[in-house]
Amino acid sequence: MVRLLLIAAAIALLAVAxxxxxxxxxxxxxxxxxFACSFNLLLGYSGLLCFGHAMFFGGAAYVTGYLLKSTPLSxxxxxxxxxxxxxxxxxxxxxxxIRRQGIQFAMITLAFSQFIYFxxxxxxxxxxxxxxxxxxxxxxxxxxxxADNGTYYYVVAxxxxxxxxxxxxxxxxxYGEILKxxxxxxPRVESLGFDPERIKLLAFVISATMAGVAGGMxxxxxxxxxLTDASWPISAEVILMTLLGGLGTLLGPIFxxxxxxxxxxxLAGFGEWALISQGVILLVVIVFFRRGFVGELSALATxxxxxxxxxxxxxxPGQARAH
Amino acid sequence: MFDGISTQLLMxxxxxxxxxxxxxxxxxxxxxxxxxxxxxINFTHGAQYMLGAFVAWLLLNHLGIGYWPALVIAPVLxxxxxxxxxxxxxxxxxxxxxxxxxxxTYAVALIVExxxxxxxxxxxxxxxxxxxxxxxxxxxxxxxYRLWVVVFSVVTCxxxxxxxxxTKLGSYLRAANEKPQLVQTFGINVPKxxxxxxxxxxxxxxxCGVLAAPIYQVSPSMGSSLMIVVFAVVVIGxxxxxxxxxxxxYMLGVVEGLTKVFYPEAASVVIFLFMTVALYLRPAxxxxxxxxx
Numbered sequence: 001m002v003r004l005l006l007i008a009a010a011i012a013l014l015a016v017a018x019x020x021x022x023x024x025x026x027x028x029x030x031x032x033x034x035f036a037c038s039f040n041l042l043l044g045y046s047g048l049l050c051f052g053h054a055m056f057f058g059g060a061a062y063v064t065g066y067l068l069k070s071t072p073l074s075x076x077x078x079x080x081x082x083x084x085x086x087x088x089x090x091x092x093x094x095x096x097x098i099r100r101q102g103i104q105f106a107m108i109t110l111a112f113s114q115f116i117y118f119x120x121x122x123x124x125x126x127x128x129x130x131x132x133x134x135x136x137x138x139x140x141x142x143x144x145x146x147a148d149n150g151t152y153y154y155v156v157a158x159x160x161x162x163x164x165x166x167x168x169x170x171x172x173x174x175y176g177e178i179l180k181x182x183x184x185x186x187p188r189v190e191s192l193g194f195d196p197e198r199i200k201l202l203a204f205v206i207s208a209t210m211a212g213v214a215g216g217m218x219x220x221x222x223x224x225x226x227l228t229d230a231s232w233p234i235s236a237e238v239i240l241m242t243l244l245g246g247l248g249t250l251l252g253p254i255f256x257x258x259x260x261x262x263x264x265x266x267l268a269g270f271g272e273w274a275l276i277s278q279g280v281i282l283l284v285v286i287v288f289f290r291r292g293f294v295g296e297l298s299a300l301a302t303x304x305x306x307x308x309x310x311x312x313x314x315x316x317p318g319q320a321r322a323h
Numbered sequence: 324m325f326d327g328i329s330t331q332l333l334m335x336x337x338x339x340x341x342x343x344x345x346x347x348x349x350x351x352x353x354x355x356x357x358x359x360x361x362x363x364i365n366f367t368h369g370a371q372y373m374l375g376a377f378v379a380w381l382l383l384n385h386l387g388i389g390y391w392p393a394l395v396i397a398p399v400l401x402x403x404x405x406x407x408x409x410x411x412x413x414x415x416x417x418x419x420x421x422x423x424x425x426x427x428t429y430a431v432a433l434i435v436e437x438x439x440x441x442x443x444x445x446x447x448x449x450x451x452x453x454x455x456x457x458x459x460x461x462x463x464x465x466x467x468y469r470l471w472v473v474v475f476s477v478v479t480c481x482x483x484x485x486x487x488x489x490t491k492l493g494s495y496l497r498a499a500n501e502k503p504q505l506v507q508t509f510g511i512n513v514p515k516x517x518x519x520x521x522x523x524x525x526x527x528x529x530x531c532g533v534l535a536a537p538i539y540q541v542s543p544s545m546g547s548s549l550m551i552v553v554f555a556v557v558v559i560g561x562x563x564x565x566x567x568x569x570x571x572x573y574m575l576g577v578v579e580g581l582t583k584v585f586y587p588e589a590a591s592v593v594i595f596l597f598m599t600v601a602l603y604l605r606p607a608x609x610x611x612x613x614x615x616x
Contacts, residue, residue, distance in 0.1 A: 043422075049422050049425075096599065096602055096603060097602070099606060100606065102420075102421055102422065103358075103362075103364045103421050103422065103425055104558070104562060106364070106422070106425060107364060107554045107555075107557065107558050108558055108598075108602065110551060110554060111551060111554055111555040111558060111595055111598055112595065112599075114551045114555075114595060115592055115595035115596070115598075115599070118591045118592045118595070119592065121591075122588060122591075122592075232551065236429060236433075239426065243426070271441065272437045272438070272440045272441040273437070273441070275433055275436070275437035275440075276433070276434050276437035276438060276441070278430075278433055279430045279431065279432075279433030279434035279437060280430070280434060282426060282427075282429070282430035282433070283412075283427060283430040283431065283434070286416070286423050286426055286427045286430065287412070287415070287416070287427070290419075290423070
């Protein structure tokens with residue numbers, strides 16, 4: 001019941017938000033919320049640090065943009081096609097890399113993303129350094145006109161809600177439990193008869209597909225696709241969003257993406273300080289708040305709750321201390 | 324196959340490849356040494372390389388200290404900042420998942436690069452060539468300075484390899500890598516050794532920076548653009564192997580140079596293409612003796 005109310009409140013908030021804030025900023029935040037969710041699925045729930053997630057984001061942006069420019073595909077199909085392309089790329093790269101772990105995995109995915117970056121730089125259809133411009137917003141379902149940002153906002157909001165729901169379902173399914181088990185103790189999962197590599201590969205493909213949804217969406221919001229979207233600073237930015245929000249939490253990516261995008265907007269006029277502040281935030285989070293924003297908040301809530309309970313039953317033996 | 328391609332062009336690109344390879348080799352060697360001892364992937368390496376070049380530039384322009392003293396002073400200064408970083412940032416993170424130290428070094432790289440860019444802008448600053456002139460080899464003109472870079476880096480790589488594989492200090496290092504507690508009980512200060520190792524690896528990056536200053540322009544982004552290639556080199560060579568890093572570094576430099584002759588469009592991706600094939604054939608790296616665990 002409480003959960004339903006919370007969801008209703010969130011939807012209501014989403015519905016009225018554009019009256020208060022600039023809708024393009026909100027749409028950017030939502031694109032990155034989906035992107036950060038996809039990343040959190042990977043790092044937070046399967047322990048795989050992909051340092052090249054931008055290749056799925058930027059790659060899908062180009063595919064979506066290309067399809068919208070050169071075919072009569074409607075906008076939602078183009079985004080889906082972009083996501084599918086990212087999923088396929090994820091499958092290919094996952095097959096090559098999933099056996100490596102930890103830092104090795106991070107570095108190999110980084111190198112692959114650079115590979116994709118150069119391909120996007122040189123491929124004939126991408127527009128090279130200039131990026132792909134003037135991507136049209138073809139009508140939704142071939143019927144509804146979404147050229148106006150105010151209308152398109154609600155489409156983006158709907159896609160974001162669906163994506164976050166998918167993320168929630170994946171994480172809270174039996175598959176999500178096995179994923180967490182692989183993260184925590186891979187040999188044990190293997191001894192139970194599962195194939196950890198296939199489980200991780202599936203997570204990688206799902207994550208790549210979701211990152212593709214985010215990238216395709218961003219290409220339609222801005223109506224251009226740029227190399228920046230596929231470059232490795234974007235990969236690092238999504239790591240920052242996820243860590244700042246809270247690794248392996250449901251709401252973490254939402255807060256992380258919101259804070260970072262807002263900060264980038266705010267610091268855009270201050271030149272290098274956007275970069276420097278990102279570094280400082282990342283450092284502070286890693287050294288002091290490894291649970292991230294949402295993680296620390298929920299830890300605090302648990303701590304307060306347990307203390308209240310502790311006062312009520314002060315004489316209860318073996319009281320567990322929340323930490 | 325060689326029709327229409329002059330020896331001059333071919334040799335010129337091989338030489339450029341060897342020079343780039345010298346930097347790849349030295350930088351990836353530093354990374355591998357740090358990784359081997361501390362299991363830290365040093366994302367600050369590129370920024371430390373850039374710092375080396377900047378310190379050399381600052382020494383020349385503000386204190387009038389030339390290239391040769393800078394070749395010693397700059398790496399030492401960079402190494403000192405590295406050791407401070409290790410002591411106060413990396414050591415507290417040592418017990419955690421290695422991903423945290425990776426991200427912490429990345430954060431430091433962001434801050435350092437941002438600050439340098441803030442102070443000096445993003446355009447390249449020139450650094451005077453300390454050994455002007457060159458020699459005509461008949462088929463091509465060879466600038467002395469480039470020759471010096473290649474020779475110097477080969478000597479440094481061999482020297483480092485001997486230091487780690489064939490001296491007592493190196494054997495301590497390798498032992499501490501395998502069984503830190505055991506080595507500690509023999510009275511060797513393992514944490515101090517880690518600090519020194521990190522300082523050494525970082526010093527190598529700084530040294531590379533000074534070497535690079537007269538060839539490439541001194542700019543804040545000179546490190547970050549090079550680093551991804553160096554990471555690929557380390558992955559291809561096998562993460563723990565010094566020989567692997569050095570050999571792969573030179574090899575890929577030359578491969579890249581040759582690609583520029585035969586198929587220029589692919590020059591920027593050839594290393595990653597190479598990596599994909601290498602990973603498929605030998606997942607643990609082409610110079611690793613053992614199979615993937």
